[in-house]
Amino acid sequence: MGRGRGGFRDEGRRMGFRRSRGDYGPVLARELDSTYDEKVNRNYANSIFVGNLTYDCTPEDLRDHFSEVGEVVRADIITSRGHHRGMGTVEFTNSDDVDEAIRRFDGSYLMDRQVFVRQDNPPPESARERPPTRDRKERKPAGQYGQSQYPTYEVFVANLPYSINWQALKDMFKECGNVIRADVELDRNGYSRGFGTAIFGTPEEMQAAIERYNGFELEGRVLDVREGRNAPGPEPVAPAPEPEAPEAPEAPQTKVLTEGVVGGGERNNMIYCSNLPFSTATSDLYDLFETIGKVNNAELKYDAHGQPIGVAVIEYANIEDADVCIERLNSYNYGGCDLDISYAKHE
Incomplete structure (x- = not known):
């Protein structure tokens, strides 16, 4: 007999769960729950993230289900203070099994509940320094790459x-040609400053890139693409003038989506998330919150000095996904921090 959709039946108790009032999921029996270090x-690269699990799903259920794809090294239920969060991870022996698991099981049913399956990503670390980024590279003059x-x-x-x-x-x-090198400029804290460069081998490729992407809208922002300072002109005798300073801020600033927004709002499709690790990047927001549904926009909030404050605003494509996000991710332990999530509102 199938287990109830999101329910908590006697079968769940036999499998090691016990109900706890005031939390979103039952407490997972200690013998079924791995330590935080074991989980992280x-x-x-060889792991998948599985969301929207029933609360009576165990690590062994995950292992059995995904063993159809390949050999499972380990399977874990994600918990917060011991409580089942309706999410799990499965590690395979190789990345090909990850691709196959996503292809076969994303949107499929596990224990009468439709689950989503994504590539697993490590959470940002709040307790130790973020790994060195490769975005900033030593600049070399034109012709020296x-x-x-x-x-x-x-x-x-x-x-x-x-x-x-x-x-x-x-x-x-x-798609515009052979890209010899690409750089995104970072601030001293390792965050993008919102501008970068790409190096091509021919003027035709450079012009194709400008024509293709100048004015192109990407994640809600309209790109400004033009010749860089190291692009040789038709008369290379005199050096090309320095381009004007980019419109992008010198450091990340509070942007339109987050401006004047606080938590504790009425039900809508925007959520307010606080207590994020300060090392969280915008890409981390998409990785985390798109496990629930399509995210139209996600932005971190910064103080007047461009420093992160552990707050983000996320806009979902529909209000139902915002509901599920609050239900599933509020109090979720992310990078050592318990997230505080509510509906967003303007002050």
Whole structure:
């Protein structure tokens, strides 16, 4: 007999759960719950995140279900202070099984509940320094990239979404030609300053990139793409003038979505999340909150000095996903911090 959708039946008690009042899920029996260190010290490249689980789903249920794809190294239920959060992770022996698990099981039913399956991503660490980023690289003058002494052609990109890193920027411009190198400028704290550059080998590729992406809307921001300072002109005798300072701020600032927004609002499709780890990036917001549903926009909030304050505003495509987000992720332990999530409102 199938288990009830989101219910808590005698079968759940036999499997090691006990009900606790005042929380969103039952307490998972200690023998079924792994330690925090055991959960986070896994190979994320070989792991999947599974959301919208019933509260009576156990690690063994996850292991049995996803063993159809390949060998499972470990399976865990995500908990907060011992309480089942309706989420889990499964680690395989290789990344190919991850792709296959997402293809086969995203949107499928597990124990009478439709689940979503995503690539697993490590949470930002609040207790120790974020791993070194590869976004900032040593700048070299035109014609000095790699071993080539041929001219190179640079495009400057302003008004980039803060979630875009150097790899995403390089991938974006690949359709315009061979991208020799891409950079996103970071502040001293490792956060994107909202602008970057891409280097091409020919002027035709540079012009194609400008024509393709100048004025292009990306994550709600309109890109400003033009020739960079290292793009050789038709008369290279005189150096090209420095471009004007980009419109992007020198440090991350509170933006339109977050401006004047607080928590504790009436039911709507925007949520207010506080107590985030200060190392959280915008891309982390999309990774976390799109496990619930489509996110139209997500922005971190910063103080007057451009420093993170552990607050974000997330706009879902529909109000039902905001409901589920509050139900599932409020008090969820993320990067060592218990999130505080409510509906957003303007002061």
